[in-house]
Amino acid sequence: MKISDSIRYVGVNEHQLDLFEGIFDVPNGMAYNSYVIVDEKIAVMDSVGEGFGEEWLSKIQEATGGRKPDYLVVHHMEMDHSANIQKFLEVYPDAKIVASKMAFVMLKSLFGNAIGDITAKQIVVADGATLELGTHQLQFIAASNVHWPEVMFSYETAEKVLFSADAFGKFGALDVEDSEGWACEARRYYFGIVGKFGANVQNVFKKLEGKSIEKICSLHGPVLDADIEKYLNYYRTWSSYSVESEGIVIAYTSVYGNTKKAVEKLAEILNAKGAKKVVVVDLARDDIYECVEEAFRYGKLVLASTTYNAGVFPTMREFIELLNERNYQNRTIAFIENGAWAPAANKAMEKLLEGAKSITFASTKVSIKIAMTDANVAQLEALAAELV
């Protein structure tokens, strides 16, 4: 695949993966992107995941017309991108590896003595360093913690291409039709994997100011080659923990269906009151990272939990912890609890969120004993009035 006359795609698609990074469902597979810039010098941009070395090397050979690459640029050492570095050096022993100082430490940790002494093959680059390829020039941008600390972006000046490591990546192989649009799985990817590091993403944005970007080549997902500002704006919103869309998410747990009934009633009342968007998620049955994504997308969140061991239901606790780990903030949160004899989940949920920044807790709190009563419906009405 050609990105331009000089930049070619040499990535691969993975379809046998049960969980990406050991935790994320990837029903549409995953792409491990890699690119080749062909100029007076040839640079290969990152490797691909385990098991795809032969396919990747064969694509490199085709993309270069049999010429030998001069450089392998390593933007990120996580193994979905670094697994084949040793194989690359076995085939191209004269090539140099270009990476950050910390990436070389990680490279040694990954391959140990098996990769041999690569001191003479190392080019260590720091923020602001450049690499001349001929008419193409790479400018390196340190992007610490987007998503690991060694991460670098690079900006190619002649064609204005940003090689963005994991940033702007999404779940899904490139040979599966993307019927949902980029943002859906890019948002789940962002908040699942990068969400904790919003401040780091913002720092990189400062470094990108003034650079005209015509294409973004991420390590996952499609090459972005139009409406670049739209994608940058998604990342500006997500990394600043701002509300992306007006709406209310109701995240619930329910053992025998009574809390679910209350949640459905609340959704009905909210819709009747003209709420712009109401999203209901079942924390035990829906993809938990879809639930996390929804919580960050919208401005208001209702947490409805069964009381369990005098506290919150386990799936609710896990959900709140996932939000806290990702610096959940700038939102309104409301609580609904259910408990057969001593409902206690509302207080416990509020306590779990006490460290979250800029959170407004709704003053109406709904408390149910087993099944919803008329008094509970009145509470739900009051809560809906507060939220809409």
Ligand code: FEO
């Ligand atoms: Fe795609 Fe952080 O690895």
